[in-house]
Amino acid sequence: MITQTQIDNLIGMTVYDTNGDKVGEVKNIYLDDDSGQPEWMTVKTGWFGMHESFVPLRSATRMDDRVQVDFDKSHIKDAPRVDAEGGQHLSQTEEHELYRYYGLTQGTGLTSGTAGPAGTGPTVPGQGTQPGATMLTPATSTNAASIPTQSQVGDDVSRDLTDDASLTLSEERLRVGTESYEAGRVRLRKYVVTEQQQVTVPVTHEEVHIEREPITEAERARAMADVDISEAEHEVTLHAERPIVDTEAVPVERVRLVKEEVTEQETVSGEVRKEHLETDGTVDPPEERY
8 A cells, every 4th residue: 555655756657457567657646635645546548648547546556666556457447537626636426436446445445355347346334424525635745746737637637537538540441352244255156168078989990802712622622513604793781980979967076165264363453541640749659559
């Protein structure tokens, strides 16, 4: 727990959560109006430290140049946004809401169990029956840096606790797909072409020539029987071949149309819009992106 004597130079220190992760930077210290003891601190969280979250100091420990708390970073960032009255005080209702969120019992420290969101913590005794009880004011110590000015509180704490003051940057991206369209048609048809062909065909024909052979002694006796001096004739029929041209249809091959898919690479381009960020005035560089 941070005591009154330990709050000097606490402003600006880095806060780490229960897991050792960096949460942000201490912006303001709030003291309990009744006891004067440090009760709350605000920690700058979010991009560019544009949001402040209240964190109870009773669970914090100062270690050299850092502050260790017993809460998770995400739990701290989701703490209720409290608009302190004029930047100087927390109302009793606002303080009770913070106590419930962090699972604390007012004035007694951490309760048993795990801290939950606002509305799920333990009942705070005396809530709404002790006017002015546990009102918190900005810390007043010997360290001048720990005393927030009206300008600081009004411009930073009150505004950041009610408005995250953040912008969402967007950009366009190309979404590329494909669609099918009719690129053409192919028709398969056959037609008749007449052409001249020459084929050599062998043909035969008969010819006549005279052949003479003498009658031998062995054949003379038979030949004498046919001897008759008179006129006679003998006829021989001659034959010849001639080409005959005709056609017939015969199958030679089968042809069909077959489709196939061919994949190729094609580069496309398009215009996209992208949002950029600029600031007016001086802005500290971000410590860490959450």
